[in-house]
Amino acid sequence: xxxxxxxxxxxxxxxxxxxxxxxxxxxxxxxxxxxxxxxxxxxxxxxxxxxxxxxxxxxxxxxxxxxxxx
Numbered sequence: 880x881x882x883x884x885x886x887x888x889x890x891x892x893x894x895x896x897x898x899x900x901x902x903x904x905x906x907x908x909x910x911x912x913x914x915x916x917x918x919x920x921x922x923x924x925x926x927x928x929x930x931x932x933x934x935x936x937x938x939x940x941x942x943x944x945x946x947x948x949x
Contacts, residue, residue, distance in 0.1 A: 885946020
């Protein structure tokens with residue numbers, strides 16, 4: 880599994896587990912729902928700042944968020 884697909888799968892899982900949709904995640908992070916959709920579809924890779932914010936929102940490590948650890 881590559882990092883982008885790992886991130887996409889993990890983001891979808893975390894969003895589901897925490898009852899987030901793209902609009903509620905947009906409100907929580909300030910990232911556009913368009914970018915969130917692109918991440919979920921593996922159309923765009925997140926930058927480091929994005930990963931840091933998302934790891935704070937979901938209270939997980941960046942390695943977990945990108946699918947590099949369990």
